[in-house]
Amino acid sequence: MKPRTLRIKQYAAALVAATALGAAIGLAERALSADASPIAERRGGEMPEPKYMGSESCKLCHSKPDNASPGALATLDEFTTWDGHDKHRAAFDALSCPRAVQMERLLGWKPGEAAMNRQCLACHAIDVTKDSAGDTLHDEASRHEAVAKGVSCEACHGAASNWIDPHWKIGGWRKLTPDDKSAKKYGLTNLHDPVRRTELCLSCHLGDIAAGKFVTHDMFAAGHPPLPAFEVETFLEQMPPHWRKMPPHSRTRSVAVEGLVALRASIQMLLPPPEAHDAAAPADFAIYDCTACHHELQRPSPRQERGYFGGTPGRPALRFWDTPLATAALALQAAQGDKIAPSPIYAAMARLQTAAGTRPFGDEQAVRTAAREAIDQLNKAISDLPNAPTDRKESRNLIERLCRAGAEAPLDYELAWQLTGALRAVASDWEHVNAGELHAPVESKMKASIEELSRLVDFPAAPDPAADRPTPCHGTLWSNGTDFNPEGFRKKLEEIVAGFRDR
């Protein structure tokens, strides 16, 4: 095993790199000059339209060799990590893989169109156009080069024109709150905020119709791989980290947040997109639960045993893999004596299910009304989420809630896979601070049960962060769960819950 301390140091080093460097330079500058700081100027003022600067701008500082300074506060190897090991770097290249070529043919596009079509670029690259390019990307060639880098720095950290200079040049940068750095002043996305972080991942990995990020049913039918159920901590674990290790129990917090944020994003897709975007007709099949229709017909039928949430059988169904996580998160809030009463969300969700099942594709007006209500309720619940990392007790509680919600839920492969990821993440928090206690029978039994769950869903091993990133053109990407046995999985979940009770 890689020494834990080394990894921690690596993580710790990564995300603060810019901050640290900025601070150092800032201190120096402040010492040298009494110039009016641009920070002071900006305060209170709106920032200009953010523009993309391209990852080459970041490379200037952030491209030290891998692990060049593992102990340092800022390792400055973030670009190197991303460029050499991260699949996001290859996102654009995937647009010329045989699979993409087939998609072009089936969609009736011109050869090579995928690499230019905004429907693809919205998620496979950063959206650099003449209008959105900053002064580093003044010509066509440099803009193309920036797009060809795939999902590069600014895709997550935000278009950099307003913050690229301040974040290293300017005094006082370090003292700014993350909100100051983002919001309306600089536009550096606050990725420390689990809500914002999860939203950002979901915008591509689930979809954000308003932002033009939406894999339509036609695109899937033409060959786009299915988007598997999203679990933020699992997906982060699959990335080679270019950030510092999050504080203890942040994964528990992250999973709890994700439950609500993912449910909100999923419901958001039922609302019509603003006029500006023509990404999808409201009733595109892709806004519904894929596996509600896409499953083999068999007897006994898990679909019929699962039931139809009080709706009529046989109509396109809402996604449901995001509901149990939200249930667990809400139960957790309620258990902590929070002010938030979860009941309005459930009532709104029930109305939404009914409206969606009234007829195929739902009663449009009723769906929208119920969706807006549910989103309002979720907004409230999300804004009431405590910001602080959680503690061991909360990790333990969330494991129990997740297992309960899962055992009561209509399990299918997607949901089971997602639950397993969430459980692994939360359990790793628990393990992290309680290494000594892990030998207690309950903990070790639980750990074994979670390993067993992982086996049942063919959960992927965490990749070696030092491995070269895989080539962009894959054949088969993930297990489709044909042999998944929901009852075996449910039994395991119940075992874990029972283990807690026995204690």
Next chain:
Amino acid sequence: MPNDTRRKKRIFRRMRQFAAFGIATALMILVGGFHRIAAVGPTGQDTTTQPTEIPPGKPVANDLKYVGVGGCSAAACHGGPITSNPARLWNCSYTIWASQEPLALPENRALRAADHAPLLDKHNRAYAVLFDDRSKQIVKLLNHGGDGPPPHRDERCIACHSVPHDPATVPTSILADGVGCELCHGPAKNWLAKHTENDWVNAYHSGKYDLLKDMADTRNLLTRAQMCAGCHVGSPGDKEKDQLVRDVNHDLIAAGHPRLDFEFHAYLALMPKHWEDSAPSPGEAPIRAGFKTDRETHAEAWAIGQVVAAEAALRLLVHRAGGDEKNSKRPWPEFSEFDCYACHHQLDSKFPSARQQSAEQRAGERRLGSLPWGTWYFPEVQLLIESEPFGKWYEEYGPALAELKKQMDKPGAALERKTIQESAAKAAGAMHRLAEEIKDKTFDAKTVDRMLLRAADERFAPSDWDEAAQRLLTLAALWDARQFFQSQAGAAPSEDEEAISEALKRIREKLQFRSAPPQSAEPAESRQPHVDYDSPVRFDPEAVRTELFQPAFARIHKLLSAKEAK
């Protein structure tokens, strides 16, 4: 000459075995849809439900003219012992229908078409299955877990599983017969007594049905096919006659009802026949002059069945599209109009994918990601009207279907009720006229050979299981027809013919749904328990085309072209 007779007998025996195969093919392929009803096992009567008679004062639907199977089943009438004498089959027709045990009666000429396997007439259990767990599950899911009548009093079920009238207006004794005699032969009140008289018997044998009030001419293939299609495809019902809608829509299927996959010729083969079905052997006199048995009309039954099923499906579509947004009884779009397995297949991220490759080969035929419409009911009608022997038919009957197909090829939410309703009505009219044109046609040996050649078209590339299965059923029916003509001519089956039978059998085996989970290295207890698939799991259109159909086609062409050359 004794020698000659023996030879004839030998040949005939072989022919019998041989012909049985074709039917077997047809039969087995439908196992997916049909055997399910048989699989429920003996029914435990629901003791919690008290038998209900008609409440006093409640109007009886349409002055109900049913008498129930009890009116037919006397031992001297239709409930006599099963006999091998075709001329006495009428005496045991009830007995055959009512048997709870599959019948294998090789001596019974009526049953010899299927003497390879015992057959059970499931119509007698149509009502009883409404008491089993699956039926209860279906109704429970359809009622969203709320209250509603039990399946045996639910209109949606009763409409096909017993008489198609409001169950509250029908005596339980009649409901409980299931699909009894009168549901095919017509309500008997007006003819029950009369039909035993000489006048009647003469009228029956001379085909003068108009003398016989309400009695259906089930010997007429068109009438018979329409009767079957009323349930096995569906029907909009008839408000004036208080007839219930019969519609196995997608709601019902999603709740657990098997999909419908009616093909008249194959369904006939599945029934233990309680009517005269023997073709005269060479040199034998026909049982009844002027009457053609099913053995002599394989090709006709196939063609009529295809057209009738298409018309019934279109009439049902007119009804389905005719609802409005608020009418939850007619959901729209109605997904059961489309290919089940276009959507119902496990997703995976495989590349290249057989499904997408096939879509690419058929680019332009239909919109990507849309729902393929009418994959079960229409491909073979298309074949029929395009077939060489009937060249003009396509111009006459094709365009209405093509127009409708275009309108059905839209993403689900964009399907327009009104225009589709109009086009479907037009297409149904075309099919109706075609049925009228076809009903008295006789397909002779030469026509059958030409149809076979046309069906064995080497360009045939099934894009889905439906198309492949329907083509197999077509080949089986036409092959049966050809076998009959061969046996009439006294020809022994050649090696080529046996090879074709084998090839068809192979297609049938490969198209059958699996009854075991996909391969898995995992220990059994942690994986899916045993399941029966109602899906063609991992159906590969290209492999089916090249490895199954092509070899069979090549042999058919070799055989028939050689013959033509002679």
